[in-house]
Amino acid sequence: MKSIRLIGATLLLLTAVISANAQANLSTSINNVTTAYLDVKNALVKDDAATAESKAKTLCDQISAVQTKDMSAKQQTVWKSCVDKLGFDSRHISETATIDHQREHFASLSKNMYTVLKAFPVNSNDLYMEYCPMKKAGWLSDKAAIENPYYGKSMLTCGSVKETLKATK
Secondary structure, eight states: OHHHHHHHHHHHHHHHHHHHHHHHHHHHHHHHHHHHHHHHHHHHHTTOHHHHHHHHHHHHHHHHHOOGGGSOHHHHHHHHHHHHHHHHHHHHHHTOOOHHHHHHHHHHHHHHHHHHHHHOOOOSSOEEEEEETTTTEEEEESSSSOOOTTTGGGGTTOOEEEEEEOOOO
């Protein structure tokens, strides 16, 4: 009887460890996507199309690396509804050095990143959903201070914080 209890307890512990490891992997993957997204945003803030192009390639790679097996059913639904759009926009940004075209795709990219991050509350730092009334589009930032990626240096502080996504750790 003691052996059965010990085996049962061991299985429960092993299941908990595997589940925690899967969540850590998912958290890391989503945070890698977020970091790559923020790198694209920061390049656009600086009016640096070449860096945005390069960082968008990294973003494409990070999006492709996300595994759905560790997601809940709800998260899988959200990821599947956004992943193609995220890939499409990041790929377009990575294939052009025209900053206006990059910024057009960044608006859609930002909308879908926000959707993903609302479904995957795993961000390791506070994130801010910011909004530009001139562009009528939002973006995510790791700083509360406004640095507008749609207009860069010409209108750097145009916008406001609309929401804070609190860090989970």
